[in-house]
Amino acid sequence: MSAGLSTETSRETGTMTGSDWLLADSLAPIIEGDVLQPLYDGAALGQLVLPFCASCSLPLDLEQQVCDGCGGSDIAWRRVEPVGIVHAATMMHRREPGLVLASAPYPILDVELGSGHRLVMTTADAELSAPAIGDPVHITFRDLGGVRIPSARPHNPEPTVTTSTALSQTEAPA
Amino acid sequence: MTASDRVDLVGLGMTAMSTTPGAAPQELAREAVDLALADAAITRADVDGLLVGSSQGIRPDRLGVAFAAQGGFGDLRLLEHVEIKGATTIAMIQRAALAIAAGEARTVVCVFADAPLVAGRGAGSTYAHSGGQSGTRGLERASGVLGSVPTYALLAQRWMHVSGARPEDLAAIVTTQRAWAVDNPAAVARTPLSADDYLASPLISTPLRRLDCARPVNGSVAVILSNDVAIGHPARLAVRGTGRSHPVRHRRAGAESWFGGGRRAVDDALEHAGMSRSDLDLAELYDPFSVVTLMLLEEYDLTGGAKAGTFVRAGETGPRGRLPTNTGGGQLSGFYLQGMTPLAEAMVQLRAEGGDRQVPGASVALVGGIGGRLDHHAALVLERAA
Ligand SMILES: [Zn+2]
Numbered sequence: 093m094s095a096g097l098s099t100e101t102s103r104e105t106g107t108m109t110g111s112d113w114l115l116a117d118s119l120a121p122i123i124e125g126d127v128l129q130p131l132y133d134g135a136a137l138g139q140l141v142l143p144f145c146a147s148c149s150l151p152l153d154l155e156q157q158v159c160d161g162c163g164g165s166d167i168a169w170r171r172v173e174p175v176g177i178v179h180a181a182t183m184m185h186r187r188e189p190g191l192v193l194a195s196a197p198y199p200i201l202d203v204e205l206g207s208g209h210r211l212v213m214t215t216a217d218a219e220l221s222a223p224a225i226g227d228p229v230h231i232t233f234r235d236l237g238g239v240r241i242p243s244a245r246p247h248n249p250e251p252t253v254t255t256s257t258a259l260s261q262t263e264a265p266a
Numbered sequence: 267m268t269a270s271d272r273v274d275l276v277g278l279g280m281t282a283m284s285t286t287p288g289a290a291p292q293e294l295a296r297e298a299v300d301l302a303l304a305d306a307a308i309t310r311a312d313v314d315g316l317l318v319g320s321s322q323g324i325r326p327d328r329l330g331v332a333f334a335a336q337g338g339f340g341d342l343r344l345l346e347h348v349e350i351k352g353a354t355t356i357a358m359i360q361r362a363a364l365a366i367a368a369g370e371a372r373t374v375v376c377v378f379a380d381a382p383l384v385a386g387r388g389a390g391s392t393y394a395h396s397g398g399q400s401g402t403r404g405l406e407r408a409s410g411v412l413g414s415v416p417t418y419a420l421l422a423q424r425w426m427h428v429s430g431a432r433p434e435d436l437a438a439i440v441t442t443q444r445a446w447a448v449d450n451p452a453a454v455a456r457t458p459l460s461a462d463d464y465l466a467s468p469l470i471s472t473p474l475r476r477l478d479c480a481r482p483v484n485g486s487v488a489v490i491l492s493n494d495v496a497i498g499h500p501a502r503l504a505v506r507g508t509g510r511s512h513p514v515r516h517r518r519a520g521a522e523s524w525f526g527g528g529r530r531a532v533d534d535a536l537e538h539a540g541m542s543r544s545d546l547d548l549a550e551l552y553d554p555f556s557v558v559t560l561m562l563l564e565e566y567d568l569t570g571g572a573k574a575g576t577f578v579r580a581g582e583t584g585p586r587g588r589l590p591t592n593t594g595g596g597q598l599s600g601f602y603l604q605g606m607t608p609l610a611e612a613m614v615q616l617r618a619e620g621g622d623r624q625v626p627g628a629s630v631a632l633v634g635g636i637g638g639r640l641d642h643h644a645a646l647v648l649e650r651a652a
Contacts, residue, residue, distance in 0.1 A: 114410055115408065115410060119399070119407055119408050120399070120408060121399050121400065121404040121405060121407075121408050122399045122400055122404070126400050126401065126404070127400070127401050128401060128402065128404070128405055131405070150518075151518045151519075152516075152518075153402075153516055153517050153518070154401075154402045154405070154517075155401055155402055156516075160514070160516065179424065180420040180421070180423045180424035180427070180524070181420070181423060182416055182419035182420055182422075182423055182471045182472050182473075183469075183471065183472045184410055184412075184416050184419075184470075184471045185468065185469040185470055185471060185472070186390065186394075186412075186413070186415065186470045186471065188390075188391060188394040188395070188412050188413075189391075191394060191395070191412060192410070192412070197469075198410055200409065200410055200411055200416050200419075200420065200471070202420050202424070202524075204519050208518045208519040208520070209517065209518055209519075210517040210518060210519070210523055211517075212405075212406050212409055212411055212417075212420070213409045214409045214410045222472070225423070225424070225427050236408050239408070241405070241408050241409060242409075243409070
């Protein structure tokens with residue numbers, strides 16, 4: 093297991109004020125020069141932008157530098173459709189004082205996006221329970237200390253809402 | 267010296283496992299080394315190799331190669347800091363055995379020390395505050411993934427969904443290992459535990475409760491390997507086989523990204539040993555969370571084809587079971603000292619020093635190690651020499 097300890101607490105002291113429903117601003121990523129900056133730049137525009145192999149279009153891990161499919165090393169960050177299905181989900185009950193603002197357990201989802209990427213995120217708003225594996229979600233964004241963070245909005249199961257049929261090919265609901 | 271073709275584990279030293287802040291890793295390592303040297307009936311002058319392991323992360327007091335001087339060793343022929351996360355301990359055994367077999371060293375000390383418990387903050391809080399604000403980890407932390415529990419909770423939920431395991435299987439692992447720990451003086455949690463007690467344990471991240479999580483301690487374990495048959499503890503434990511597997515998984519549709527790919531480590535270790543799974547008298551697996559033991563029993567093909575939950579609920583990992591597993595309570599009820607936890611318990615059992623938890627006639631043990639998010643698997647087969 094990864095049980096690494098660090099002393100990186102410099103921005104995690106101070107006040108608990110924040111615009112996010114869940115976390116203190118001190119947890120906002122430092123985006124300038126970060127390996128994920130294209131994702132954050134896209135998110136600032138309300139777009140979900142993720143890395144692909146520029147040669148063969150394989151969806152890549154967020155920090156992947158060489159394509160495991162074709163060996164190419166050109167990475168193309170592309171806008172993708174903000175939809176996905178739940179690959180795994182947990183309700184986090186432990187709420188670390190000083191970091192978590194919410195007063196109740198909160199969801200953490202591993203979402204398999206329509207693009208093929210998997211991305212861990214929480215929900216756009218507080219939820220009483222986590223969606224089930226296989227449930228469809230829309231991707232929207234939270235504002236955490238001025239940084240927009242991908243988050244999931246569970247589908248309202250009303251008949252007028254159309255869900256992506258393509259997604260059901262990758263995983264059937266439980 | 268009298269050299270043998272075989273490399274044996276000839277010394278074991280363990281500090282007390284403390285659940286409260288105290289000594290620094292270097293002090294703990296020094297104590298464990300002293301105990302291991304005494305156990306092997308040798309002195310530092312007999313040692314020509316030193317391998318050190320420590321938790322990763324930015325720790326100014328982390329144990330490193332400077333321990334050669336700090337720990338009072340003389341000139342060495344082998345000195346390395348080994349780092350492959352939770353697979354480090356077995357990697358150290360592999361490194362030492364290869365060096366000894368190649369004639370690069372004769373008697374090698376391997377020591378791991380950790381002191382995650384610091385004054386003024388609980389271990390969970392320390393882990394929650396670590397990880398930084400950059401890269402993928404920074405994005406995950408900005409999504410509420412604080413500490414290591416929620417990641418393993420996602421892994422647990424996914425694996426249970428795929429395998430059909432149920433929450434009562436987790437309860438069975440936890441209560442079974444606690445029953446082992448009751449008779450282990452080195453364990454930090456020795457109060458008998460019922461299934462109801464388990465269900466009363468607070469949830470940390472569904473489905474994982476506090477009792478599903480390892481117990482961090484401040485402590486150290488040192489072991490000594492040698493091919494010198496003239497030295498060492500009278501009960502000689504031979505390194506019969508080792509194997510590693512580092513499955514490279516990706517976070518994309520089409521395959522599982524949290525688990526799979528570890529079996530080869532065990533296959534290779536057994537092949538190296540010239541043994542099969544039916545030769546194993548016990549298994550000591552790396553179990554930072556209850557679900558990991560379940561997963562590994564299936565992943566390593568140790569249940570004879572049964573579902574891990576069925577296997578555990580039938581008592582097969584307990585006393586008189588087909589494969590007594592984590593017989594000191596593991597990292598859940600014993601102590602979490604990363605890869606040293608399963609290795610130390612295997613040595614105690616194979617030496618027949620397990621007291622009331624002794625597995626009768628134990629002569630062959632499988633020791634496992636995992637690192638990262640099940641990204642690194644290491645396996646070691648030990649046999650008590652006749
Ligand atoms: Zn490619």
